[in-house]
Amino acid sequence: MAKAIKHVAVLFAGMMLGGSTAALAGGPSDDKLIIDDEMEIITRTAAPEGHPLDEVISGWHYRTKETRALEADSFQNPGMLYVERGEEIWNTVDGAAGKSCASCHGDDGEFLKGIGANYPKWDEANNRPINIELQINACREANMEAKPYKFDAADQKALTTYIRHQSLGMPVEVDLTQGDMKSWWDKGEELYYTRTGQLNLSCATCHEDYNGNYIRADHLSQGNVNGFPTYRLKQSSMVSLHNRFRGCIRDTRAEFPAAFSDDLMALEVYVTWRGSGLSVETPAVRQ
Numbered sequence: 001m002a003k004a005i006k007h008v009a010v011l012f013a014g015m016m017l018g019g020s021t022a023a024l025a026g027g028p029s030d031d032k033l034i035i036d037d038e039m040e041i042i043t044r045t046a047a048p049e050g051h052p053l054d055e056v057i058s059g060w061h062y063r064t065k066e067t068r069a070l071e072a073d074s075f076q077n078p079g080m081l082y083v084e085r086g087e088e089i090w091n092t093v094d095g096a097a098g099k100s101c102a103s104c105h106g107d108d109g110e111f112l113k114g115i116g117a118n119y120p121k122w123d124e125a126n127n128r129p130i131n132i133e134l135q136i137n138a139c140r141e142a143n144m145e146a147k148p149y150k151f152d153a154a155d156q157k158a159l160t161t162y163i164r165h166q167s168l169g170m171p172v173e174v175d176l177t178q179g180d181m182k183s184w185w186d187k188g189e190e191l192y193y194t195r196t197g198q199l200n201l202s203c204a205t206c207h208e209d210y211n212g213n214y215i216r217a218d219h220l221s222q223g224n225v226n227g228f229p230t231y232r233l234k235q236s237s238m239v240s241l242h243n244r245f246r247g248c249i250r251d252t253r254a255e256f257p258a259a260f261s262d263d264l265m266a267l268e269v270y271v272t273w274r275g276s277g278l279s280v281e282t283p284a285v286r287q
């Protein structure tokens with residue numbers, strides 16, 4: 001135990017050296033996110049019952065002024081190119097059944113309104129939660145006779161981005177009363193607080209205890225998922241949620257679970273719930 005505490009202290013001492021005193025003093029910004037001067041995004045809201053914090057805050061507030069401005073202007077937001085690409089895929093025939101997504105679900109985005117705000121959902125047939133990526137694959141296989149996408153295939157990220165974007169501004173809400181969602185929430189909560197890796201850190205160490213502090217040049221947010229897939233400036237591309245989870249776990253120098261594994265699905269259920277009430281921001285712009 002003593003060893004564990006030392007590790008955290010050493011890590012943070014090392015990582016925080018990069019931040020200036022002024023930077024360390026800065027909390028989340030007080031700005032409002034209004035996209036294209038017309039759509040107000042809920043980026044702060046009262047936490048749901050049972051949440052360890054009083055207020056849930058979008059990662060947008062923790063980014064620099066320049067990065068925040070990119071997200072507020074859909075012409076400048078580089079993630080919007082992926083929304084366009086996703087719309088193209090939605091309307092393109094693929095697979096042996098000769099169908100596109102639009103063949104069954106229409107091409108006006110009406111079907112998708114709200115869907116991106118309410119995933120993950122309970123998947124009765126497979127007796128586990130399903131997220132957008134897996135729902136896309138399910139429809140490709142069963143309804144299009146097309147191959148499922150491999151994890152993080154460019155088309156998977158673009159189509160997921162398009163689907164979520166159709167719920168832009170709508171508050172995130174996961175229905176924990178469906179099926180066995182509650183036990184996946186429990187498992188996700190347990191994982192969130194379990195310290196792992198050589199650095200012996202949990203999600204909560206960084207995103208709850210050190211929230212608002214700097215780790216190297218990065219301002220630690222609450223780690224909410226309402227903007228995923230997000231456009232990361234560092235990578236100049238879209239980053240999926242499970243890729244982000246894996247990156248965060250890798251940073252603790254732990255082995256990271258496979259995408260869509262039970263562990264990452266449980267984390268998706270739990271962490272999505274932690275951001276309940278925040279608007280869908282996809283495609284959010286992050287560092």
Ligand code: HEC
Pocket residue numbers: 090099100101102103104105115121135136139140143144159
């Ligand atoms: C042949 C018709 C057909 C095609 C083509 C099809 N789907 Fe579906 N889709 C369905 C049916 C039927 C359901 C509802 C039952 C189910 O979940 O399978 C559904 C459900 C969904 C849902 C879940 C809706 C909800 O309320 O949660 C999403 C999202 C979805 N489809 C996306 C897609 C995408 C993306 C594509 C293209 C890759 C696609 N579908 C192609 C028939 C189709």
Ligand code: HEC
Pocket residue numbers: 058059060062192201202203204205206207215218219220221222223224225227230244245248249251252267271284286
């Ligand atoms: C060593 C510290 C550290 C740990 C441990 C850590 N993260 Fe992160 N995480 C970061 C940093 C740094 C960022 C980028 C800045 C930010 O948004 O906090 C980040 C970003 C995120 C984001 C994106 C937030 C956004 O607004 O785009 C999510 C989601 C996330 N983390 C989830 C997790 C989960 C789940 C775990 C546990 C499995 C975890 N993190 C563990 C440091 C950490």
